[in-house]
Amino acid sequence: MGNWVLPAITFLPLAAAVILMFIPKERVGAIRMLSIVLSLIPLGISIWLWAACSHAGAQFPNGAQFGIDIPWIPALGVGFTMGVDSLSIPLIFLTTLLTTLCLIYSTIIEVRPKEYFWMFLLLETGMVGVFTSLDFILFFVFWELSLVPMYFLIGIWGGPRREYAAIKFFLYTMIGSMGMLLAILALYFNGGHTFNMLALAKAQPFASASLAGALVFWGLFVGFAIKVPMWPFHTWLPDAHVEAPTAGSVILAGVLLKMGSYGFMRVLMPMMPQQFTAYWKFIAALALIAIIYGAFVAMAQTDLKKLIAYSSVGHMGFVTLGCAMAANLKAPEVSRVMALNGAQMQAFSHGLITSALFFLVGVVYERAHTRDLAAFGGLGARVPVYAGMLAFCSFASLGLPGMTGFIAELSVLTGTYGISPLFAGLALIGIVVTAAYMLWMIQRVLFGKLNPKYEKMPDADAREIISIAPLMALMLFFGIIPGPIMNFFNTASKAMLGLLK
């Protein structure tokens, strides 16, 4: 037996979805209210987790906090095992926060609202479950569970090419996760017939170099890299992001991509450290390509949403770069910790910043019905509140000091510099280009001549401000006082580096 708080936070959204089924679909107001209110409970629990967890307490793989472990399929050695540590708690917080904000933002959804909210709550269960489960089968079930509602969200409420984007997203991710399943099974049979992630991280089944070990590593790696997405596995991302409804893009960028980087840190690094350290240069090179390529491609975009989507590729590149750098065994400990801290911070901060940017894209799209950058201009004077928020978030995204993006990128770069100045220098190109296209985007949207079509564009309303302002507040708060969250990352990094030997 154990602690029931993690099953509660995982399955409460599902329970809410079940309750929702009993409300007639005509009562749209009740559906909206109920799902928002019910989504506050997991949010509350995640804040409580944040406060209640102890940095001195057990860290993966030596144990987990608030753990629960019940035999589930004993014939297979599958357990209902859950537990959290400093690595997962910030991500759970991010998930529950973004879900609530998305639900608030989505109250404008007019088409089939009941199904929409139902899918969203189901999605939340899948996402939280990925971060709470410590059993591979459970992890995999949640991993796939988060796929299905997203498929529907893109396919039903998406843009003009939604059907293509939905199936592309689904098949792409499914290919990755199926390879992952094979790799998981191989880990199981070599790791003492258990799916328990703690036990597998301790056993490290493929500790000696072998072909099987390499295959298993790449199987897992591709599964996670598709999700992150790393270059060259990123091609589903622009389609999915552009076609998804606003809240869908927010969740995609804010949480689903984090599941990939979480997989790197929770699965690949602890369970296959030998392979990870052997291939660190290769992974770092892919990450660098993602950073530079993502930035340059983003610069070439004329579609605002696509621009943000490609900026995600670049930003997530810093996460994987940090992970790869931490795997360089010859480097000084300080730099490695720094790089890994930065990677986690970047994941968290990208979840805040890019989500806010996607919200802002949605806001302007609903008014103008276009995302073509050439059609905008001069909105700064017309919609000042919106302009302020867009400028704020763009600055955060390009790494302005005082916001989370800066802390994150600074940590990754400092860590990288201590290990390989060349890589740090190359990554810097990405940062410069990012600054360039973000500023250029602001210039094209907010300054210049106002398109007469948009003379009557209304400013951001209360609903939009409520869904974006908390993200901005957090960007600023953790940008100025990074201590509270860096504590988490530091603890997690030390635990992880203890395994990377």
Next chain:
Amino acid sequence: MQIGNLIFILPALCMSVAAIIVLLLGVVASKRPHKGLDYFFPAQYAAPVFTAIVTGIAGWLAWTELAAIKAGAFTEQAVGLFVVNGHAQLTVDPFAAILSFIAFAGTLVVMFLSQDHFGEDMLHKAEYYSLLMFASVAASLAAAASDLIAIYLCIEFLSLTSYILAAFSKTDRRSAEAGLKYFLYGAACSAVMLYGMSILFGITGGNTALSAIAIGFKGELANSAAGWVAIMFVLVGLGFKLALVPFHFWAPDTYEGAPTPVTAFLSVVSKAAGLAVIVRFLTVVANPASPASSMWYWMLIVLTAVTMFYGNMVAIWQTNIKRMLAYSSIAQVGYLMIGVLTAMSSQVVPVDSFSAALRNNNKGAWDLPGVLIYMFAYLLMNLGAFAVVVVVGKRLKSEAIDSYSGLMKCAPFLASALAVFLISLAGIPPTAGFLGKLFIFGGAIMTGMDRHPELIVLAALGIINSVISAYYYLNVVRVMYFGFSGEGEAPAEPVRGTFAMNTVIAVMLFLTLAMIIFARPVSDMASSAVYSGLK
């Protein structure tokens, strides 16, 4: 033979009696239509009631047998029936008992489907329902058949009843075509199988029991050309029943032409019977521990891979949902065959009986429990999908996938149920199909890492195929859900199933989703059914 042993085939016996009663009811009723007996006990209600009772008995039997074996009360002799020279013709071990339960449960669902599909006033309804019942008897006995004669009789009995059932819509030309095609292929394949059996009989010194053949087969004999040909020919007959490529040509036309409930029956119950026989035959007679069998083993490996790819690749292009499900069920058998081949290759020494084969097997193996679990999951999800197709097909008068457009609007329950069944068929968690595939692919990897690397390749191919199949399963989901924006175009009239059909679908839906929650009892039962240590 002890009379008391007959209890093991009690479900089949009861079912036969019930089928005769239903048939007699029909004879009496045909004299005075819509009056008298038929008025009070119409076949379409009497038959499911009988079947439900028999399913209950079969379930109880499997349950008590499992419990008794756990307690060590049974030996292999005890569960053998019609023993000749120490070799039983039917062996009702827990594996057979569970598959026979699956056959009866499947038949019960098919009867509900038939009720809805044909309605009250079908022609020859007593004959139809009694044929279904007889077919289920054959399937249930085939699961236990451990003798060439018993195997041939059961398979042939099942085939003959199925031919008639496939052609039952007399006024529909496609149905007649379905029946005829099925019959012609079936007759040819069963003749080939019979020839193979006669060779086996000859070269092993006049034995028909599988265990006796296995003893005779141990030495040089297995290397002889005659032995090789004999096994090959038997596999042709069994491959036909399972619709393995290249013996599948009948399947798509028959599945499309036959009345939908019959299609459902053929794709689930009839395959369960074929599967049981092939498992027994391969593990006992043709297990690759004998050197010559490795040839068939490799051939089956290739056929399994081809079957999966063929079924899925062709299913992608189908526009008729029955035909799509037909091709997809060809691929599904491919996944099941991975489990069978794993069980077959786990044998390291020649054995002389099925339970000996199981005893030799690794106790923690996943393969045969996986086959049972996947078969049960397949029963739920495939029959569930067919149930929705029956209901929708009757209301919309169409089986084209395009006609499902916007089904979510006019039939939310049916559309959601079909979506779950299809997602389960694709093997995506948290559904029953995922649990089955986890066992089967996991089992293949376990044995594969031990000594048969080709099984790992097969599991990888199975996984690639799951992704391919997700494409066309989700295509139906896309049509149902994405095709409309909420206003206009979709058919305005709601599509509703009858109360009985909705209940059946709801039960299957619940089980499909709940199986993973109850994975513990399910997997415990499956592994103790297979590895309970029958002595």
